[in-house]
Amino acid sequence: MFIENDLSIFLNKLDQLKSDTIPNWGSMLPQRMVEHLTDTLRIAIGENKQTLVVPEEKLPGMLRFLESDKEMMRNVEVPFAKKDTPLRNEEMELAIDEFADAYLDYLEYYELNPSKTQLHAYYGSLTFEQWNRLNTKHITHHFKQFGFFAFAVLLLIPQP
Numbered sequence: 001m002f003i004e005n006d007l008s009i010f011l012n013k014l015d016q017l018k019s020d021t022i023p024n025w026g027s028m029l030p031q032r033m034v035e036h037l038t039d040t041l042r043i044a045i046g047e048n049k050q051t052l053v054v055p056e057e058k059l060p061g062m063l064r065f066l067e068s069d070k071e072m073m074r075n076v077e078v079p080f081a082k083k084d085t086p087l088r089n090e091e092m093e094l095a096i097d098e099f100a101d102a103y104l105d106y107l108e109y110y111e112l113n114p115s116k117t118q119l120h121a122y123y124g125s126l127t128f129e130q131w132n133r134l135n136t137k138h139i140t141h142h143f144k145q146f147g148f149f150a151f152a153v154l155l156l157i158p159q160p
Contacts, residue, residue, distance in 0.1 A: 001069065001140075002136040002137055002139075002140040003136060003139065003140050003143065004136075005132050005135055005136045005139075007100060007103045007104070010099075010103070010139060011096065011100060013143060013148050014034060014096045014099065015096065017030050017034075017092070017146060018030065018092075019031055019091070019092040021146055021147070023145045023146055024144070024145055024146070024147060025074045025075060025145060026074065026075055026145055027083055028081075028083075028142075028145070030092060030146060031087055031089065031091075031092045031095045032085065032087060033142050033145065033146065034092065034095040034096055034098075034099050035085075035087060035088055035089065035095050035098070035099075036081050036085075036142070037099055037138070037139060037142060038095070038098050038099045038102045039081065040134075040135070040138060041099070041102040041103055041105070041106045041135070042102055043118065043120060044106055044109075044118055044120075044126070044131045044134075044135070045105060045106055045109040045110075045118065046109075046116075046118045049119070050119050050120060050121040051119075051121065052119065052121060052124060053121045053122060054121075054122055056124070059123070059124045062122055062123050062124070063123060063124070063130075066123055066130060066133055066134060066137070067133065071137070071140070071141065071144075072137055072138065072141040074141075074145075078121065078122070106131075110128040110131075114128065115127075116128075118131070120134065
C-alpha cells in the first residue's frame with residue numbers, strides 16, 4: 001500500500017523530518033534521501049539520462065513488479081544513488097525546496113509532453129502513469145525508512 005502521489009502531502013512530512021533523524025535501515029541520511037528523491041524526478045523528465053542496467057528480457061518482470069502491490073526491497077544500491085554522493089544543498093530546507101521544484105517540473109513536463117517516455121535504469125522506458133506508480137512506491141519506501149509509515153497508512157491509494 002502506497003501513499004497518495006501529492007506534493008502537499010510529501011512536503012508536509014518532509015518539513016517534519018530532522019536532518020539528524022536516524023533511518024530505520026540503510027545508510028542514507030535524511031537530506032541525502034530528499035536529494036535522491038529529487039534525482040529520481042530529474043530522471044523521470046530526462047534531465048539525468050540513464051542507461052538500462054537489466055537485460056531487456058527481464059523488463060516485463062520488472063514492470064509486473066512495478067504494477068504490483070509489492071514493496072521495494074530495503075538496502076538495495078542503485079547506480080544513480082551511491083552512498084558517497086555528495087550533498088548538493090547546504091541544508092535540509094534547501095533540499096526540500098529543490099524537491100518541490102523538481103516535482104512541479106515533473107508535472108509540467110508531462111503536461112506538455114503527455115506521450116513522452118523516459119528511461120529508468122531498472123524498468124526501461126516509462127510513461128507518466130508508470131513514473132507516478134514508481135514515485136508512489138519509491139517515496140513510500142523512503143518514508144518508511146524514516147519512520148513515516150503510520151502516516152502513509154492513512155493516505156492509501158484507494159483500491160477497487
